[in-house]
Amino acid sequence: MRIIMIGLGTVGTAFVKILQQKTNEIQKIYGIKPRVVAVVDIKGAAVNPHGLSLNELFESKQAQSSIALHPDFKPNLSSIEVLETVDADVVIEVTPTNIINGEPGLSHIMTALKRKKHVITTNKGPLALALPALMELAAYNRVLLRFSGTVGGGIPILDLAKKCLTGDKIISIKGILNGTTNYILTRMDEDGVSMEDALKEAQQKGYAEADPTYDLKGIDPACKLVIMANWIMGKSVTIRDVDISGITGVLVRDIEEAKNQGAAIKLIASIEGDKLSVKPQLIPRRHPLCVNGSLNAVTFKAEYADEVTIVGKGAGGIETSGAILRDLIDIRRELTLLQGT
Ligand SMILES: NC(=O)c1ccc[n+]([C@@H]2O[C@H](COP(=O)([O-])OP(=O)(O)OC[C@H]3O[C@@H](n4cnc5c(N)ncnc54)[C@H](OP(=O)(O)O)[C@@H]3O)[C@@H](O)[C@H]2O)c1
Numbered sequence: 001m002r003i004i005m006i007g008l009g010t011v012g013t014a015f016v017k018i019l020q021q022k023t024n025e026i027q028k029i030y031g032i033k034p035r036v037v038a039v040v041d042i043k044g045a046a047v048n049p050h051g052l053s054l055n056e057l058f059e060s061k062q063a064q065s066s067i068a069l070h071p072d073f074k075p076n077l078s079s080i081e082v083l084e085t086v087d088a089d090v091v092i093e094v095t096p097t098n099i100i101n102g103e104p105g106l107s108h109i110m111t112a113l114k115r116k117k118h119v120i121t122t123n124k125g126p127l128a129l130a131l132p133a134l135m136e137l138a139a140y141n142r143v144l145l146r147f148s149g150t151v152g153g154g155i156p157i158l159d160l161a162k163k164c165l166t167g168d169k170i171i172s173i174k175g176i177l178n179g180t181t182n183y184i185l186t187r188m189d190e191d192g193v194s195m196e197d198a199l200k201e202a203q204q205k206g207y208a209e210a211d212p213t214y215d216l217k218g219i220d221p222a223c224k225l226v227i228m229a230n231w232i233m234g235k236s237v238t239i240r241d242v243d244i245s246g247i248t249g250v251l252v253r254d255i256e257e258a259k260n261q262g263a264a265i266k267l268i269a270s271i272e273g274d275k276l277s278v279k280p281q282l283i284p285r286r287h288p289l290c291v292n293g294s295l296n297a298v299t300f301k302a303e304y305a306d307e308v309t310i311v312g313k314g315a316g317g318i319e320t321s322g323a324i325l326r327d328l329i330d331i332r333r334e335l336t337l338l339q340g341t
Pocket of ligand 1: 010012104
């Protein structure tokens with residue numbers, strides 16, 4: 001399988017490391033022979049139709065925080081030019097999330113789909129703004145769009161609902177989909193730390209971005225909720241359909257009151273009927289959704305299985321790159337099934 005990587009940051013690098021270390025295993029177990037034929041970062045692109053040397057990619061990244069020293073590097077070759085001219089089967093889009101207009105990821109994904117390349121992304125922005133349209137574009141061009149890593153990093157939240165609960169009907173979804181805010185609320189709850197100090201701690205531990213606005217205002221979990229609503233429940237919604245309030249109004253006093261009621265305040269993203277919301281809610285301390293620290297958790301209420309909860313680390317380069325590999329294997333399986341029909 002010929003792969004184009006757009007972005008080689010935390011997630012992209014972790015994924016290429018998996019390929020470097022496990023190519024033989026992946027081929028033996030899953031019958032996939034991955035070959036990275038192009039990698040693009042801000043400075044330009046490295047392209048080699050026979051497959052790039054991954055060792056040289058890492059050496060260049062280490063020396064210059066960029067792929068610019070790779071022998072196949074072409075400065076100023078843009079991602080769109082690469083997507084339009086380089087032959088490949090799958091594009092892995094791992095550029096930064098932009099929730100204002102989805103760019104540059106949105107153009108990358110649209111161009112790749114129009115060029116009949118399958119797409120795997122961990123970038124929530126384009127999906128939160130335009131998932132129904134992107135799914136239509138993929139179907140029209142008879143290619144696949146996969147995005148396991150956009151919700152819960154490496155936790156197979158989307159796969160659990162979509163594959164393991166096949167035949168059942170998901171009636172509602174409730175979840176903690178943001179590790180940063182869960183860490184902050186946990187610190188406020190356990191040690192009475194102020195929100196400001198808890199945020200500083202989260203930044204020092206690498207859970208929170210330098211600009212934590214998307215997390216604190218509930219935008220990040222709202223993006224994930226939109227992806228779940230479309231993919232799992234077949235709705236056709238975007239982030240504009242979500243009623244969003246973040247955690248900035250939560251006081252230590254509110255948390256103490258919740259404790260007195262045997263509950264904790266959590267930032268809950270939920271889908272109930274036609275209502276999509278992200279807001280702080282009281283969760284009973286003994287409910288499986290009441291997880292602490294930077295953990296994520298999602299409870300699906302299904303017609304037959306009733307409540308099913310999945311818990312895990314919601315982010316991290318290596319965790320999320322595992323989700324990309326899952327998607328790659330899923331694409332191969334789907335293609336094999338299609339060829340057999
Ligand atoms: N990190 C996580 O734990 C995690 C978990 C789940 C989902 N995600 C999502 O996954 C995506 C990637 O995350 P990350 O942590 O790997 O981000 P990152 O470390 O900031 O890496 C982003 C990469 O995209 C490249 N890039 C930026 N603009 C570009 C453009 N116009 N054309 C080509 N390349 C461009 C950057 O190039 P340079 O190297 O030249 O700067 C960099 O290599 C994001 O959307 C993020 O929200 C991340």
